[in-house]
Amino acid sequence: MSPKRPYEVIASEHLWQSRWYSLRQDRLRAPNGSEATYTVVEKPGAVWVVPVTEQGALVLINQYRYPVDDWCLEVPAGNVEPEFTPAEMAVRELREEIGGTASQIVPIAEFYTMNGIGNEIAWVFLALGVTLGRPRREPTEHMELCIVPVGEALRMARTGLIKDGPSALAILLCEAELGTHFPESV
C-alpha cells in the first residue's frame, strides 16, 4: 500500500471561514512532480446520537433543512466543540435538541460524511434509557419530534424513508447493539 499521504502540500490558504465550516485551498505536489489544487470543506467532526427510550422507542426529529429545502427525519446531531469530547457532545446534543437524558451512552462507530470534498468525521452514539424533557434550544415551527418503535425506525432507515444519510446510517450502525437490548425488534 502507498504511503498515507501521497501528496506534498506546498501551499495552503483559507478562501472563506465561518463558525460552522470553512473552505481551505491547498496546492499539492505528487511524487511524479505534477501539481494540483484541492479545495477542502474544513469542518469540525460531529456527533449523531440515536436516542432510544427504556421501552424501545426511537426518537427522531422532523426538521426543515434550508440547504435542501426539505423536511428530514433525523437523529439529534451537532458539531463537536473544541472543549468537549465526542461523547460529551452526544450528551449535550441529546439535552439541547430533545431535552433528553440517557442512562447509558454507547460509542458505536465513526464514518466520513463527504470524503471527496470535506474532512467531516461523524461519531455515532447510541443513547439508551432516554427520558424526554424540554429542549434547550428555542422551540420553532421548523421541527417536531417523531417517536417510533426501534423496529420501525430500522425499517425506515433501510428503505430510504430517513433521507438524511448520516442519520439513516447511524441508526443502521446501531442495529447489532439494539438487537442485544430489544431482541424482538430488529
Added chain:
Amino acid sequence: MSPKRPYEVIASEHLWQSRWYSLRQDRLRAPNGSEATYTVVEKPGAVWVVPVTEQGALVLINQYRYPVDDWCLEVPAGNVEPEFTPAEMAVRELREEIGGTASQIVPIAEFYTMNGIGNEIAWVFLALGVTLGRPRREPTEHMELCIVPVGEALRMARTGLIKDGPSALAILLCEAELGTHFPESV
C-alpha cells in the same frame, strides 16, 4: 406542517465557484421578520453504484481521499453531469471507475449527504451481473479493487469498516434487493 420553505430569500451570491462544487451565501428573512445568513455548499447530485457480479461478489474500491488523509473502501461514485440522468451516470461511473458493465441497473433509493450545510443528493443504484474490464480513468497508485462476497460487504458496512458513509449506506440500502438475488448471503 409548516410551508415547505419557511424563509424568504432576499439576496443570494456565490462566494466561490468551481467545477465540482460552489459556495453560495443567501440572506434570508423569516416570517417574523428576522433576518439571517445561510452559506450553502452547492453541489450537483451524485450517484453511488453498488456493483455485484453474477457470482455474488461485491466490488469495492480502496482509495486515498485527500480531504480526510485516509484510505477508504467505497463503491464507484461520481457527480451527475448536466447532460445525463442519474441512471446514465451510474452506467458511466461503473465503466470509468472499475471498467464494469452490468446486465441490470436497479434504482434503489436517494438520500441527502450533508443537509445541514449542502444540497447534495445521493442516488443509489444496484448494478447486477457486473463483469470487470479495464477502467477508463488513469490507473494510479492511489486506488485498488477489493472484491468480497455480498454477505461480507454487508457485514463490513454494518460494522463501520466501510468508513465512507455514503458508500456504507448505499450498500445497506441495497440489502433487501440483494436478498432476493443472493438469499443465502444476507
